[in-house]
Amino acid sequence: MTTASRPLAPLAGLLLASLLTPALLQAQTGAPIAPVPVDPAIAQALQQVSADHIRATIEKLVTFNNRSTLSSMETDLPPNTGVSAAADWIESEFKRISADCGNCLEVKRDDFIEPPQPGPASRILKPTKLTNVYAILRGSDPAQAARKVLVTGHYDSRNSDNFNTHDPAPGANDDASGVAVSIECARVLSKLKFPSSIVFVAVAGEEQGLNGSRHLAKLAKSEGWQLEAVLNNDIVGGDTTPGETMQDKTAVRVFSEGVPGNATLDQLHAIQTLGAENDSPSRELARAVSDIGATYFTATPHRVAEGTAPGRARSNLVHVEPGFHPVLIFRRDRYLRGGDHTSFNLEGFPAVRITEWRENFNHQHQNIRVENGIQYGDLLQYVDFNYVANVARLNAATLATLASAPGSPQDVHVLTAALDNNTELTWTAPAGMPANATYEIVWRNTEDPTWTMSLNAGSATSIKLPISKDNVVFGVRSVSQAGHRSMAVLPTPSRPMRNFAQPQTPPKS
Structure with a gap:
């Protein structure tokens, strides 16, 4: 099993593979992150950098x-x-x-x-x-x-x-x-x-x-x-x-x-x-x-x-x-x-x-x-x-x-009220978010150093994915119309955090 395919496991247990078209599969589970297109203006500026200067x-x-x-x-x-x-x-x-x-x-x-x-x-x-x-x-x-x-x-x-x-x-x-x-x-x-x-x-x-x-x-x-x-x-x-x-x-x-x-x-x-x-x-x-x-x-x-x-x-x-x-x-x-x-x-x-x-x-x-x-x-x-x-x-x-790039998304949360194998994320727009900008969900396996998978969330400020929040690390970032990405933001639980210094009683199974 490849690193990129691991998030599909929870989904496979819920839906028959025969019902998943490639488009539906990608829409729900994302795709490997690829470098964004080169901005010609930025590339030209980089060419102007001079070792002589x-x-x-x-x-x-x-x-x-x-x-x-x-x-x-x-x-x-x-x-x-x-x-x-x-x-x-x-x-x-x-x-x-x-x-x-x-x-x-x-x-x-x-x-x-x-x-x-x-x-x-x-x-x-x-x-x-x-x-x-x-x-x-x-x-x-x-x-x-x-x-x-x-x-x-x-x-x-x-x-x-x-x-x-x-x-x-x-x-x-x-x-x-x-x-x-x-x-x-x-x-x-x-x-x-x-x-x-x-x-x-x-x-x-x-x-x-x-x-x-x-x-x-x-x-x-x-x-x-x-x-x-x-x-x-x-x-x-x-x-x-x-x-x-x-x-x-x-x-x-x-x-x-x-x-x-x-x-x-x-x-x-x-x-x-x-x-x-x-x-x-x-x-x-x-x-x-x-x-x-x-x-x-x-x-x-x-x-x-x-x-x-x-x-x-x-x-x-x-x-x-x-x-x-x-x-x-x-x-x-x-x-x-x-x-x-x-x-x-x-x-x-x-x-x-x-x-x-x-x-x-x-x-x-x-x-x-x-x-x-x-x-x-x-x-x-x-x-x-x-x-x-x-x-x-x-x-x-x-x-x-x-x-x-637009500013990073604000108030990024993962909803944790329910015990399930889904991930529901919410966030708010950064100040000055351009009307034509979008949001991107990114994630990686917990042992990976960099983001590996992504999904375009469009202009929405919430999303629900059939990927367990317990198995990967999620982030949300803003993306300009030209593809410039903000820094990603790690979501925090939406309900108030308890005092984690004290032992907790696990929920009944």
Whole structure:
């Protein structure tokens, strides 16, 4: 029995196979999910992504010598060096891009003073100025413009000593590469119009404890941003150290948290009871990235176990490395490490981290030197600009698709009043739902990582399926007339959840 055919088992016990025409069968049990058609406007924008532009951005950021956040308080730096000079240049780049599109971007600075950190492990010892720089491409649909998707990277850097603000800390990969992705996305996407808004960001203070992103995430929360997706690009340079044989230039990792970091105790109880540990909003965002990658890069994205040859795809829809694809890593981040997406997670926003397949720690947080024939330091020579361009294309495709899609369905529930083998789902329309948009039911077997089956629900806001809710995981998403899909939403039981911390009396059989 194939994975896709398992949901048919409950139906087979209810109806004679001879009574089921193919059309009726598909109408009731769905079909395998296929990549949506390529949007020509988005595909053309992806073709405009330039490795040369990306190289120029990273080279410029390296010229600031040492972009330590702490250098903002130094008064003896050479002209045009340090983190403040880098912030000014990033702002000027966003403004230049905005001028090229008729001032379509709102360029802003988020300046604040970070207080000293307590404790012996403090990485900020005195009040320090931090600056986040961001640009907003406002949505063209007044009913949807409040919705936002966001891409970010951190422009600060460091060497072996957190407090060394003068010796070189080029930060070419960590994380000029991520900032280059954000700026390049702004350059190519600002030429298009989207129903909802896109925010392009470069944050500071990552190396001292995610200070910049934490401030921006709290700002977004306090100002009521309808922030539906955050893509954090950190170390996406595709390390090119000579002799490295384990790097995979076809793969980029997408990390996502399972249980939301801001979940309350009651929510944790519900997640445990429902088996929803694998369906946080951030996990659904990661699945959306994979879904969109299948549309714009490969027809069959996949990979095999590390240590064997990388998987190759059958087709290549955009001029990228054959087989380039996102790899979903189902954990919040790498061991002993952290990233700016976590700041947004903790404020309740869906956020993922995008990172090259295999990092080289000789080129992270290191003074530039040669020891025992090994070159240390985060140097420009180890960045693969074509790889960064592919990462930028994946980001741009995700941003453009989500900004073109309707909002995710709201109040998604599964009715649980009756003990039966059916599944009845209900939901309400998101704000600004276009009249010609539809809804799609998606599901997967509980052991599958991504959605595998779907059914078009049309404009209805409820549906009943002859598939047991106990055997699969369901989701509901919105789909624009052009086929742009929103992130899926996991349904929750419609009746009030009981206190799952207490033993429950099972119903009588």
